[in-house]
Amino acid sequence: MRPYWPRIRALLEADIAYRTRQLAEDGIQEVLARLHPALRWTGDRLVSPDLAPAVLDLDGTGFTLAPSAFAVRCRLLTGPGPAPPAAVCPARAVGTLWERRGASGEGPARLLGRSRAGLPALTSSPATTTRLAARTGLSPGAVSQHLGVLREAGLVTSHRYGREVHYTTNELGDALLERTWGTRAGGE
Template sequence: MGAVRFGVHDVVNIRFAVSPLGETVASFRAALDPGRHAVHLPWLRAAVRLLGDRELAQRTAPLADLVRRTPVADALTPPPRCPLSEIEEELALAAIGAEPADAVRAWWRAAVEPHWPCMRALLEADIAHRTRQLAEDGIQEVFAHLHSTLSWEGDRLVSPYLPSPRPGRDDVVLDLGGAGITLAPTVFAPECRLLAAEGTTPPALVYPARALGTLWERRDRAGDGLARLMGRSRARLLAHTSSPSTTTQLAARTGLSTGAVSQHLAVLRDAGLVTSHRYRREVHYTASDLGTALLGTA
């Protein structure tokens, strides 16, 4: 049984992040052991075929060797730092050699990157849900709904899936020491994990994202009635704004150019069907209550 102690400063330093590197390593583990990940069966069929490709198998051999020798994937990936991290940024911080890093890149490009827009959309939708829950119900409710194995004992968050910071010791509590913790939803991990950190970087609690069963559903075809009303391209765009999305992400999901996406979004925003907000250098678009109601009717 592992435990994490929270102080006042830790509570105010809770943040969310997405890790493309963590998802890439976890997806490779899932492909090696597909029986534990039935929810990803549509993706696994293609992933297992990729593992059988001789050229890709050679390129990913250093990663396979490292994964088999490292019982916990956490040792291969540093705690994510922000929701906008790119895989190359994370690889630069990871404690792995050049050959394993190249193997990670090969698997990312072949098995993860083609599906990353949909994966990232689901992860960002989870974060949007948690942050709204935080605003409405407080941080205790957020942790209460992250995973059924998590519970509070005074100022400690405990779970059988949170490893002790010291191997072989069950009585050691990880004190966050005011650094806080990063909450990172994941597509491929079936349980919670704690990613240890070094220096001033806070540790990360990785937890299964919501609605994983919807990830591989086909979403390309919007309702015919909605498509006739506003045009198929705008109907598809509206359907993909159920979670916060940028123009670049929407272009990748729909196959439209970024210019066309921007023009359609301007029309949808003027009609009150989507809203926009800026985060750092990106503008995220989300279906409004009216847009969500319209999608539900369709």
């Protein structure tokens, strides 16, 4: 899995960022109701033909939500001991995971240029094209083009929330910044 891990991790990070923002804006009921088409939030219960019919009383302990690039259905994992249960569900946009993204090595070669290379340093937290254009003085079209190349090269991830697309530097982008300029995203 090593050669594919950056791509898988970027997908999972985008899913987590999306769900976190959805939680903050819409609440846990919406997050749970939108995890998978088979899930329904009914009253105070999460119902699905994929989940065990038994009632699980969380008793205030909560549960872990774990996106997976390999799950096709939601599963609730429980076990003995103090660990809370975990809901493992398919990650959003998992169908895009294996799309071809240009010839091998093409993405990094296209990164040359200060404007494009400077964008990952401004995406340590999710940022929109408009916000990045305002911070850099570049046109939104130029920022969008640069971000497309960075995403294609696997250096930033994107996730859609409502009408906005948010870009965030991933682990690979941070490593490139550190190696190239001795800094991490956000100027650390």
